[in-house]
Amino acid sequence: MEFPLDKRIACHCCDLLHEVRPLPPGGVALCARCGAILYRYKRNPLDRTLALALTGLILFIVANTFPFLAIEKAGLTRQMTLATGIFELYREEVYLVAALVALTTLLLPLVELCALLYVFAPLRLGRRPRLLAPVWRVMARVRAWSMMEVFMLGILVSLVKLASMATIVPGVAVYAFGALIVVLTAAFAAIDPHLVWEALEKH
Incomplete structure (x- = not known):
């Protein structure tokens, strides 16, 4: 048939x-x-993907705005954000590590979130994004190289090693970053690719 x-x-x-x-x-x-x-079968894929993407964007802002870690030693406390951590790595001339941290914590998550919102917000309104095909391809490639989980594991290992030298106090950004990993994973799991293919075929 x-x-x-x-x-x-x-x-x-x-x-x-x-x-x-x-x-x-x-x-x-x-x-x-x-x-x-x-x-x-995926229930309400557009609504779920958009809701998770918006939640991820809020968590991304929190993770990159609030203190990530606070180090207490000899009565002195020093707070660090993700951006200051990257800057310190760059100042110490550890350029490759600084670039990897910047990609993992700043650039790639932001690209993923913006791509999700760019693709699925217009689809939710019954419209087709103008650059749907290239943005969809970029999102797939970025997702393949996203390693936020590896970075988070490295942070946990560092906390254990530094615990004997100083008091390490995880900041709000640590929890926001951990939640961002879960939310982004859930957002991509909620995607229904057929909605995107149908939009491309209609065009």
């Missing part, structure tokens, strides 16, 4: 074409040939 091109999906493993059909809650569509997962 023939069905419209905009209602087809190709299996990413064996390239067999399937008809895209609505799924029941919790349903999963499998390839008839190889059994690979084609797509899953």
Whole structure:
């Protein structure tokens, strides 16, 4: 039976074409040939993705505005934000580490959040973003290189090592950054790629 091109999906493993059909809650569509997962049921993907992206943006601002760590030693307290930490690494001429921290904590998360809002806010309003295709590709590539979890693990290891030398007090930004990792992961998990493909095909 023939069905419209905009209602087809190709299996990413064996390239067999399937008809895209609505799924029941919790349903999963499998390839008839190889059994690979084609797509899953997602409840309110636009609303959920936008809500999580906005929450992530708020957490990003908090994580980069409030103190990240406070070091107490000999009665003196020094507070550091993510930006001051990057600046100190640069001043100590650890350029590569400073660049990696800046990418991990500032640039890549901001690009991901802006891309999510740029793509899904217009779609939620029934419009197609002008640069949908290139922004969608950039978002996919940035997501592949995002390593916020690795940075957070490095921070935890550093806290353990520095605990014997000074009193380390995690700031609000630490918790905001940890929550940002969870929120961004949830936002990308809530995305329904078919909404984007349909918008591209209509254009």
